[in-house]
Amino acid sequence: MDPLSRFFTDPRAHDAFSLRVVMAPPFAIDVRDEAALTLIVPVRGSAWLVPQAGPPQLLSPGQTATVRGPEPYRVADRPDQDPTVIIGTDQVCRTPDGEHLETTMRQGVRTWGNDPAGETVLLIGTYPSEAAVGQLVASALPQLAVFDTDETDATLVALLERELSSSDLGQGSAIDRLLDLLLLHVVRAFARRPAGTAPSWVAGSSDPLISRALTLLHDDPAAAWTVAELANRVHVSRAKFAARFSSTVGQPPMSYLTSWRLALAADRLVGSDATTATVAAEVGYSSAFTFSTAFSRAYGMSPTAYRRARRSALAGTAPA
Structure with missing residues (x-):
């Protein structure tokens, strides 16, 4: 049983959390949660992914990005945008001044952001620790990877957005499995890249x-x-x-x-x-x-x- 198959022998994503993030500019989410692995999928509009080290990456619909922790990173409308929201290790979001944003940022079940009609919509799935994602699965990816449209399964993304936008029976389990499948697909895509990059x-x-x-x-x-x-x-x-x-x-x-x-x-x-x-x-x-x-x-x-x-x-x- 290879590490990816082993990943699916246990319910992994029940240890993760998933959100539909809706943002209007200006915004810059400073993520300091130290999570083991996060998947970011833009489904409408675009956003910049700014790692602590390395150049910013522009994310557009049809792409998928993965970020390995524990280093912090920002998701913003501009690569030079100052942080407007900080997410800490306790997964509580605050302003840079320390003001809690529990009420203003919640936009319904599994939807979060600064504007319910915001032009940028991102699907976020986060595995908080390597125990949740699997040691060797996490190690299969670099600190930051961006997957283009031909490496991202559009059907899975559409299903994930639909589940995140509903409150139907079994929603949590459906989201868990879709998130795991999306991760499986991007790891496979990374493995198919030129020799020397695969684990x-x-x-x-x-x-x-x-x-x-x-x-x-x-x-x-x-x-x-x-x-x-x-x-x-x-x-x-x-x-x-x-x-x-x-x-x-x-x-x-x-x-x-x-x-x-x-x-x-x-x-x-x-x-x-x-x-x-x-x-x-x-x-x-x-x-x-x-x-x-x-x-x-x-x-x-x-x-x-x-x-x-x-x-x-x-x-x-x-x-x-």
């Missing part, structure tokens, strides 16, 4: 031999894999397999397996109440101590601290 697990899928090895690792991460065993399963010599895997994927087989195991463990820690020992065993570690050491080295904190921090991040709500 390691996508790059490897272009080589039939390495793709078979990746499938083995993805489907059974807890198995006691060795380079020799993987080479035997794909019917090549150990030396040839190790060299080909490293050159194609960009890291040795066992390093990739460690990253995959720890990414799965990170999601499992946040999405369940399983003990550290249970999670360790599920992803192929013989002891909780060994797992905790590896996890701390990769994520900068213990599994318990990671679970606590990410669950705290997931407790955020949509802008008020």
Whole structure:
């Protein structure tokens, strides 16, 4: 099961929030929510996406943008527009002077903005933490990516706007699934871009031999894999397999397996109440101590601290 398929084995977007944003100029939304990943889809009018580093990007209807946190960014009618709204880590929106905008910015169910008849309409979907979006799915995208009309599924966008504009039965679940599907489509589009831009697990899928090895690792991460065993399963010599895997994927087989195991463990820690020992065993570690050491080295904190921090991040709500 590849990372994108794994993404759909759990209900991901129930941890996200979605809004239809309607704005009239002048506006500049200074987003400081530190979210793991945000999708921005203009459906009417245009807006500038201004990252903290790098040039501004003009977004027009038919395009989709993704932004990886935690760096702040602005969405504005002009790239040099001063902020008119600030969205903080608590997902509460304020003026630059600190005035709350709960009443003035709400325009109905799942609609938010400074003017209900504003000329710019954006669909926004935000995954607040990497636990919500999946470690390897989030890593598949750069800090900022803009997808043109031929890379964006117009049918999904139209369905998402329709659901965000209604209050029908099952709306929340429909929006969740549409947001996940839209994310799937843009990750696929990014993976199809020229060589050298795709993440390691996508790059490897272009080589039939390495793709078979990746499938083995993805489907059974807890198995006691060795380079020799993987080479035997794909019917090549150990030396040839190790060299080909490293050159194609960009890291040795066992390093990739460690990253995959720890990414799965990170999601499992946040999405369940399983003990550290249970999670360790599920992803192929013989002891909780060994797992905790590896996890701390990769994520900068213990599994318990990671679970606590990410669950705290997931407790955020949509802008008020």
